[in-house]
Amino acid sequence: AAAGGVAGWLLHDYFANKPETPGVDLDSYAEALFHNWIIYTQNKLGVIDFITDLQTRMDLYYIRRAEYNALDYLNYSEPPMGIMKPVVSDLCYLQKQLITMVIAQFQELDNIDDNTFIGDLSSYSFSLDDGAYVSFGLNSEEPNIKIVYELSSDNATIWSCELMQPVIGFQSGDRIDLGEYLVVGGSGTVKVLHGDTEIGAVSLGRPGTCLDTYSFYENVEKGIPSWQSMIPVLNRMVERFAEAYWQAWNFAVVYHQSLRSLGYTDRTQVPLHFICPPPDVAFYDLNDLAQAGMSQKDIASMYLVWMQQIGEIFDQDIGCLMGNANGTISITVTETATITTVVNGTTTTTVVISHQIVTPDNIEIPDVFTRLKDVQICINGTCFNATWVAIIDALTDVSFKKGQPTVLENPMRVLIEFPNGTKRIMDLTSGTTITPGDIITHSAEGDVSHDEYTYRVKPMPYWMEKWWNYPEPHFVEPADKNITALIQLVVSLMPLIILLAVIQLISSLGKRR
Numbered sequence: 001a002a003a004g005g006v007a008g009w010l011l012h013d014y015f016a017n018k019p020e021t022p023g024v025d026l027d028s029y030a031e032a033l034f035h036n037w038i039i040y041t042q043n044k045l046g047v048i049d050f051i052t053d054l055q056t057r058m059d060l061y062y063i064r065r066a067e068y069n070a071l072d073y074l075n076y077s078e079p080p081m082g083i084m085k086p087v088v089s090d091l092c093y094l095q096k097q098l099i100t101m102v103i104a105q106f107q108e109l110d111n112i113d114d115n116t117f118i119g120d121l122s123s124y125s126f127s128l129d130d131g132a133y134v135s136f137g138l139n140s141e142e143p144n145i146k147i148v149y150e151l152s153s154d155n156a157t158i159w160s161c162e163l164m165q166p167v168i169g170f171q172s173g174d175r176i177d178l179g180e181y182l183v184v185g186g187s188g189t190v191k192v193l194h195g196d197t198e199i200g201a202v203s204l205g206r207p208g209t210c211l212d213t214y215s216f217y218e219n220v221e222k223g224i225p226s227w228q229s230m231i232p233v234l235n236r237m238v239e240r241f242a243e244a245y246w247q248a249w250n251f252a253v254v255y256h257q258s259l260r261s262l263g264y265t266d267r268t269q270v271p272l273h274f275i276c277p278p279p280d281v282a283f284y285d286l287n288d289l290a291q292a293g294m295s296q297k298d299i300a301s302m303y304l305v306w307m308q309q310i311g312e313i314f315d316q317d318i319g320c321l322m323g324n325a326n327g328t329i330s331i332t333v334t335e336t337a338t339i340t341t342v343v344n345g346t347t348t349t350t351v352v353i354s355h356q357i358v359t360p361d362n363i364e365i366p367d368v369f370t371r372l373k374d375v376q377i378c379i380n381g382t383c384f385n386a387t388w389v390a391i392i393d394a395l396t397d398v399s400f401k402k403g404q405p406t407v408l409e410n411p412m413r414v415l416i417e418f419p420n421g422t423k424r425i426m427d428l429t430s431g432t433t434i435t436p437g438d439i440i441t442h443s444a445e446g447d448v449s450h451d452e453y454t455y456r457v458k459p460m461p462y463w464m465e466k467w468w469n470y471p472e473p474h475f476v477e478p479a480d481k482n483i484t485a486l487i488q489l490v491v492s493l494m495p496l497i498i499l500l501a502v503i504q505l506i507s508s509l510g511k512r513r
Helices: 002-015 026-073 081-115 230-261 286-291 296-314 460-468 485-492 497-509
Strands: 125-129 135-137 145-151 157-160 165-167 175-177 181-185 188-194 197-199 201-206 209-215 326-328 336-343 346-353 370-379 382-394 398-401 412-417 423-428 433-443 446-450 452-455
Touching: 026 081, 026 201, 026 209, 026 230, 026 423, 081 125, 081 145, 081 157, 081 165, 081 181, 081 230, 175 181, 175 188, 181 230, 188 230, 286 296, 296 382, 382 433, 398 433, 433 460
Parallel strands: 326 346
Antiparallel strands: 125 135, 125 201, 145 175, 145 188, 157 165, 157 181, 188 197, 201 209, 336 346, 370 382, 370 433, 382 412, 398 452, 412 423, 433 446
8 A cells, every 4th residue: 555655646746747838928927827727637637548548457356346246145146236336436436536636627727816816917817618608707706616427318327436326316417426426327428517507618818808718628629639638538437437337247247147056145155266366466666666766757657567568468358257167266377277066966177277466577568767858759741749758568679779760660659758748658650750869768877878779578677677776576476386265365355556556646636736
């Protein structure tokens, strides 16, 4: 949990730092403040979009949570919705932090209006616009923001995050507060409310003049893509959480019914080899990394690469009982054993796959500590500049020379920092041209410049030792490789460090600094 807290703090400071834009006269100064707020908001929306995408990597975790809880409901002939309480609890907590993070941006806007637009700037103010010629000026009233999901159909499936149970009775047109409820079924759309009035934009102005407007919807002409637009980003969040919920439910139902068909009606009757734990993830202690002198940029880059690689391991549908009642209790195959059990006079032969804990030794990554600096990137003839680029994932080795263009032969995923401070993960297609002004490695010995550098994937400890003299971490492994399912279960129920780090990240992002 401590590592999760440190991860949240480090990544919050790294991703949510405010860009800077200088102002000159009063209008341009006020516009610069608004521009900074917009970029800050878009940075947060980009993080929310990334976390939403990351949920696809957590499917196996939610499946395991639901399947394990299904053991407590074997006395039911049909699986009840209560099986999903642990999954709903996780999703409710995460969603609430994301929603709080968005609402905090409106409080930040009000702070600027109250504390910065004074003196010579007192004529400037922000307003919340409903799109129908009605505005609410923040110089005269406090923002009363709610993020809701307006239903466009009846028979929606909705959980109360406080009562931790499904709630019925909602109809088309009802607005569901996403800070209090989890919507997992039913069509609709996210809306932003000020009080009971829908708003769709924020404007900056002075008497008789509107200087600038920020819309909550995608606007390609104004350079607002969907992943930086409030409504599309939050709609994707709701949709993705619903997908995670139903996938976990479907697996839990199969698990529940399979155990019932074998004659089990109570958790205590189920053999240990039929009890499947969630996967473990072991990562470096982030507090130790910070104390070793790694910058936020170093840790964030390595963290994202780690998430990318374990995502490829987790991105598969694996249930506890598959096929002919084969018990799968791990994400990787290490050893198998055949176990015969007798239940109510019926003999069952089960193939059990042993559990393996994922450690940095299992993960091969590019050199995230060596980054391209002052980069020009050209995609299909359109070029843009980046302050720096870190490679997250590459299909093959790729070489770069300082000041010379490299044309990608294969797609590559990168983390980019733009000149205005925005950071974004991008997938660069083959044919993309990348020209670095410099190639810099940040290490324990200081910055090292390279005239040319070839990126290769190596086990994570290799890069840690090469650039940071960081000793390889030690993980407790069982002396007996045929470790019993009971011990596996105890180990696997330890908190997932990666999940805690992500949750803490969102919690930190939701707090006003």
